[in-house]
Amino acid sequence: MPVRAALVRAAGRALRLGFRTSAVDPAAVRSIVVIKPCCLGDLLLATPSLAALRQAYPHAYISLAVSSWARPAVENSPHVDALIDCEGFAGQRWLRWSAYRRFVTTLRAGSYDLAIVLDRSLFASLAAWRAGIPLRVGIDSGGRGFSLTGRVPWNQERHETDLYLDVMHAASVPVSVAGQPFYRPAAIHQMFADRVFEEWQLNDRGPVVVIHPGGGSNPGMKLEAKRWPATRYAALADRLVDTVGAQVVVVGHASDAPVARQMRMAMRHEGPDLVGQTSFGQLAAVIERGDLYIGNDAGTTHLASAVDTPVVALFGPTNPTVYGPRSEAGAALFHADACPLRERRALGAVSACPGCQCVKAITVDEVQEEAVRLLQTHVRARRTPTERT
Known part of the structure; x- marks a missing residue:
């Protein structure tokens, strides 16, 4: 364990002695x-x-406290009454x-009667305590959750969705909803997606x-370092066009334009390029209409x-056991063996070694094989605008 992490853990254990734990009584929570x-993926x-x-x-x-960056993922959620801006410290x-x-x-x-902290940040849990919220349940990452009244330790490799549900269970929430x-x-x-498909x-x-x-x-x-090479995406896209007649749509944030351009320039086939041209909701709708992502x-x-679209996700140096579909x-x-940091990956801060090559260990053949398999085994009935209404 790194020296800094050991010191934080020891300090957390000492400080928690000043904070009493208590169970959540649902009848007392209004x-x-x-x-x-943060961030978009975590909110989803x-x-x-x-x-x-x-x-x-x-x-x-x-209420849900969220940054403006991640807000699009939950701004239409039927499960939340209000969104609170926590700009200025979220993810910074x-x-x-x-x-x-x-x-x-x-x-x-x-x-508030109850604060649920789905964040590993010391400052997030301290904010709930400083605000005088009597019940505070959340993730205790390496001793950082010392001020919580209900602590869920992050001490084993576990999918992020399940970890959040563990926190809910600690807040007297029956976890009967599927973790998808x-x-x-x-x-x-x-x-918008209809227009793209029609045009x-x-x-x-x-x-x-x-x-x-x-x-x-x-x-x-x-x-x-999480990015698979653009030239390999280009080769993959061309292969899918040639072998299964795929129609390739390239998407992404405006900041992805350089890598998307590199991919497009290396491709032989043309198709829609929506990089930087969609809102979060429009992007979701386009992906939802697709057969594979x-x-x-x-x-x-x-x-x-x-949005329940079949997915081939490429990982490295991050861990699919924690963040995968x-x-x-x-x-x-x-390829776990491609990364010398693999033993730290599940419970430490996500990082990449100098010159990280983890994701590059994945070959075009591997991705093509999974893509074809999913296209064959999860045939989707493409919904037209008429069928949706």
């Missing part, structure tokens, strides 16, 4: 705040927990103390394969799983 600042992985919370507390007022390496104090003030003004993330695009976003005549030909070659960048972390470990990949129509490709 207002709840869930603190999960938390959707089963939000559903379970609403089911357990149908009459409680539930350095706190903006003025913003943090405003956040604590906002929490205090809410007079979900997101449903609004009708207006489905109309490119995607409804009348082979399977639609949506590819996201970017990712690895958000307010809390920049880890471009392929991408790196990124928020867009979690979105594909959340949950459904039967999801495949995670990963």
Whole structure:
């Protein structure tokens, strides 16, 4: 264990002596705040927990503290009554103390009975304590959750969705909701996808394969080592066009434009390029209409799983056991032996060794094989606008 982590753990154990644990009495809970600042993929992985919370507390007022970056993942959630801005410290390496104090003030003004902290940050759990919230249940990562009244230790390799559900269980929430993330695009976003499919005549030909070659960048972390090479995505796309008649749609955030351009320039076949041209909801609708999604470990990949599209996810150096797709129509490709950090990956901060080559161990042949398998075993009836209404 690194020296810093050992010191934090020891300090947490000492400090927790000043905080008493207590069970949550559902009858005494009328207002709840869930603190999960970042990021898009993590919020999607938390959707089963939000559903379970609403089911357990149908009459409680539930707020969700989230950053503007991750807000699109939950802004239309039927399980949340209000969203609270926690900008300024969410996912940032350095706190903006003025913003943090405003956040604590906002929490205090809410007079919440229960805070559920789905974040490993010391500052997230401390904010609930400083706001005077009597019941505080959350993740205790390496001693950082010392101020919580209900601590769920993060001490084993466990899928992130299941870890969040463990926290819910500690908050007296019966975990009967399936742990599959979900997101449903609004009708207006489905109309956008309809136009894309009509303009490119995607409804009348082979399977639609949506590819996201970017990712690895958000307010809390920049880890471009998670990206499979753009030239390999190009080779894969051309092979799928040649072998199964696939129609390839390239998607991504505006920041993914350089890697998407590199992929497009290396391809022989043309197709829709929607990089930087969609909102979160529009992107979800396009992926939902597709027959298959392929991408790196990124928020867009979690979105594909959340809209129930078959997924081939490419991992390294992050761990698919913790972040991989949950459904039967999801495949995670990963070479654990390619990474010297594999023993730290599950419980330490996600990082990459110098010159990280983990994801590059995945070959084009491997991805093509999984893609074809999913296209053959999970044939989807493509919904037209008429069939949806």
